[in-house]
Amino acid sequence: MCRLPAVSITAYSVCSALGAGAPVHAHALLAGRSGLEPAAPHWGVATWVGALGELPALPHELTHYDTRVARLTAQLVGDLDRDLQRARERWGARRIGVLLGTSNAGIAASEAAHAVQQTTGELPDGYDFAKQHAYDGILEVVRSLAGLAGPAVVVSTACSSGAKVLAAAQRWLASGVVDAALVGGVDTLCGTTLHGFKSLGAISPRACRPFDRDRTGISIGEGGALLLLEREGTPRVRLLGVGESCDAYHLSAPHPQGLGAEAAMRRGLAIAQLDAGAVDYVNAHGTATPLNDAAEGLAIERVFGQNAWVSSTKAYTGHLLGAAGAVEAVLSAICLEQGLIPANLGCDTPDPAIAIALARIPMRQPVQVVVSNSFAFGGNNAAVILGAA
């Protein structure tokens, strides 16, 4: 992959258990406030989650697509209303792409429909596999609400989805097939992932503790983020590059030395034409599973030594799965805009085997370049590199 031109990120919206919008997220990062809480009993898993409240229903004309993940998506689009109008007027609806990352898409709707079916013998009225479960349902919601008619795609590479859409958008812009792109990730809580991660022994019984010596696994969250990328325009921050790689090692465990993670970070730096020394802060994948944090720690140590601050924000929002890369890109943008290194929340005793410069307290200092890591099942890795405007 050759060097790609940097792209202006002109607007973004974000929603997680911390709340909706950049200001509430900035405040939580500064204050070290977690959005995690014990999971509701109906999930049947004793863990902590980052849950959202009720979300408003979709407009009448989109009723067939109405799922929790579609509602979340609609809310994020609504928060960018004015920016999208400006972008449509400047570039034209067909020159703006839509790229969404999700791992679960509408699985929660299918779980609910299947539960009703087991009781009544019939699928509930209004359930539609092709519009609600299938991955492209949320694309239709975005295209309709945002008034966009360009190429539209969902990337679903599990927990790297929300980072890989930024890579694809940068390529689309570089090759001239679009002039702007609405890019992001969305995922909501569902039984399949809570019970699935539990079956792998990867769920923490309490709030997750990334990079702690006694970490016990992940806390899952729900949420999402959208970022507006434009060929030209006043940037809030800039997308410099995204490195992508495969571990070629195991479907659900990282390479123990973090070789794929290291390759992703190094490729991202090469695309951005930056030395590792230019990076001020690494927003780690940091899921708090024993294996992930050990492997990622080794990879970060080899690339950055102790020269970049590192923290995971999973203990603020929970692990947002397919949305994690997009939400953490927005958190990274906040760090660049506000000159902030967030503390690695949840870690009481840093793992002595992980030799990285873990940020223990929030710090105010100029931040020029951030690397945000996202790693996934299938050994699928992405490292997003963002720079100050």
Add this chain to the structure above:
Amino acid sequence: MGIAGIGLWSPTCQSATAWVQRQSETELAVPRGGVLPAMQRRRASALTRAALDAAVQAAAGLAGEPLNLAMPAVVFGSAWGETSALGELLSQLREPGSELSPTRFAASVHNAGIGQLSIATGQQGFATSLAAGEATLAMALFEAQSLLASGEKDVLLVVADAEPPNFLSSLRCSPFAVAVWLTASVPHGAPALGPLEQGVMLPMQGDIPVDLQQNPCRFALALVDAVLGGRVAHVALGASWSVKVTPAMGAA
């Protein structure tokens, strides 16, 4: 974009050439899973195995030179993803006191197929897994095109879909996969694709077997016909996307 290899798998037709010659079998075949070692093969879904069988055919190369599956960037497209694993997980979730299978859970993600391909071949480069409903083939080609424009030399594109769990949907179709090995350069006489075009609603081309009429990847049948056919053709890719296909010089 040049085309260096092509493959196709359906229960009644197990190669691109057989499809173009309309040699369909009456006995339904089961996908093998090409490159996977025996243990992984048993665990892989029919969707993944069909996708990998098509990929292995594409890697045989149209020019007679075998291509290395560990080398290309990989773009996998599927509108519905790993539906059979999903069906099993949803059923397990409803059984009181039962635990989900961790193996099935790990294999239920949309990118399970490219993960298994990467593990089996040692491919450590780029791989993505995407969905776009009826436009899945078009968006996979769109992504491949932008990868080739960004410096990748080879892209293995695979599209595949299998039917949803029958308790969730009445949509029925056979598992079906097509793989196309795309190259940035176009060797003399090799088949080639032009840039994707949007906005022209071409009619769906060719004859679609009954068992694939509801498969979101069915548009790939016409692409295979055009690549191995004898004349320049505009192929409908689904939604309002199309592409101009220049077949190999000397193709039948």
